[in-house]
Amino acid sequence: MSLSTIIQKLPKAELHLHIEGSLTPELMWHLASKHSITLPYKSIEEIAAAYQFTNLQSFLDIYYAGAGVLIDEDDFYALMWAYFTRCHEDNVVHTEIMFDPQTHTARGIGFDVFMPGFLRAMKDAQKQYGISSYLIMSFLRHLPESDAFATLEAAKPYYSVIDAVGLDSSELGHPPSKFERVFREARALGFKIVAHAGEEGPPEYIWEALDLLNVDRIDHGVRCQEDEKLMAYINANQIPLTVCPLSNLKLCVVDDLAKHNILSLLDEGLMVTVNSDDPTYFGGFLNDNYIALCDALPVTEAHVKQLAINSFAASFLPDDIKQQHIAHIH
Numbered sequence: 001m002s003l004s005t006i007i008q009k010l011p012k013a014e015l016h017l018h019i020e021g022s023l024t025p026e027l028m029w030h031l032a033s034k035h036s037i038t039l040p041y042k043s044i045e046e047i048a049a050a051y052q053f054t055n056l057q058s059f060l061d062i063y064y065a066g067a068g069v070l071i072d073e074d075d076f077y078a079l080m081w082a083y084f085t086r087c088h089e090d091n092v093v094h095t096e097i098m099f100d101p102q103t104h105t106a107r108g109i110g111f112d113v114f115m116p117g118f119l120r121a122m123k124d125a126q127k128q129y130g131i132s133s134y135l136i137m138s139f140l141r142h143l144p145e146s147d148a149f150a151t152l153e154a155a156k157p158y159y160s161v162i163d164a165v166g167l168d169s170s171e172l173g174h175p176p177s178k179f180e181r182v183f184r185e186a187r188a189l190g191f192k193i194v195a196h197a198g199e200e201g202p203p204e205y206i207w208e209a210l211d212l213l214n215v216d217r218i219d220h221g222v223r224c225q226e227d228e229k230l231m232a233y234i235n236a237n238q239i240p241l242t243v244c245p246l247s248n249l250k251l252c253v254v255d256d257l258a259k260h261n262i263l264s265l266l267d268e269g270l271m272v273t274v275n276s277d278d279p280t281y282f283g284g285f286l287n288d289n290y291i292a293l294c295d296a297l298p299v300t301e302a303h304v305k306q307l308a309i310n311s312f313a314a315s316f317l318p319d320d321i322k323q324q325h326i327a328h329i330h
């Protein structure tokens with residue numbers, strides 16, 4: 001069996017996915033027309049052609065603008081349902097989905113609009129595809145900590161359906177320490193904690209995420225390799241890293257996938273996972289990320305299986321469910 005067939009057949013979990021980053025040019029076009037919104041593009045092809053980023057900020061500018069077509073509950077349902085349909089095609093059986101409330105509340109669209117849309121799609125995905133899913137509410141780090149506190153407060157009616165709290169958006173200049181207090185409160189409320197760190201930011205930001213935010217996982221974290229002590233700590237404690245290969249390539253975190261360190265991190269025993277980040281912007285959903293790695297690096301069948309096992313092991317699923325999923329990987 002070819003590696004791509006093995007990848008296709010393996011049950012997998014996805015742990016680093018921004019739902020707003022799964023908006024296809026087709027759905028963006030459709031929703032713009034539905035709401036009579038004028039996009040700065042004349043066709044679906046022109047939208048796709050605009051996705052030429054050189055770093056995180058140039059991506060974020062287009063990503064926040066694209067999210068402007070999401071207006072009513074059905075739009076958020078359609079966004080999430082389209083992602084679940086791709087999960088089903090890729091044999092993703094569990095997914096932990098990040099959403100950015102501030103991207104929507106800043107436009108006057110509140111939790112009572114997007115949460116019912118998300119939750120309805122999640123229920124339907126469980127019923128129709130057998131896919132389980134969790135929600136990770138992420139704070140935008142370029143905004144002040146007071147905004148994150150207001151977001152945590154606004155989310156109160158939905159605490160029971162949110163599993164984790166995360167930190168995303170522009171990393172450089174916005175270290176985890178800026179959000180120490182709000183994450184202390186989120187942890188006290190019982191949420192799992194994740195944070196983007198060590199994508200564009202230095203290893204010190206990963207230390208801060210671990211020491212000050214008490215994260216359960218690091219999103220990206222690929223720059224941990226620049227600090228030997230940090231690598232040893234992450235390995236010894238099996239802190240999961242949710243790595244996103246095609247994202248790293250598209251945002252020039254690496255200039256060639258053949259130079260990506262994910263395989264050496266895996267071989268050293270770190271708890272690394274493969275994820276798609278913002279699949280419609282970065283050129284591929286989950287299986288595309290696995291396949292791109294296989295094309296660029298000496299990835300074996302054993303590596304692929306270990307990555308699939310890690311995807312469940314690093315998830316927030318209860319231990320017995322993790323083990324059930326892992327038992328299906330031979």
Ligand code: ES4
Pocket residue numbers: 018021056063100168169170171196277278
């Ligand atoms: C993001 Cl820091 C980062 N990376 C990828 N996608 C994102 N969406 C919001 N922040």
Ligand code: ZN
Pocket residue numbers: 016018168196219277
């Ligand atoms: Zn991300």
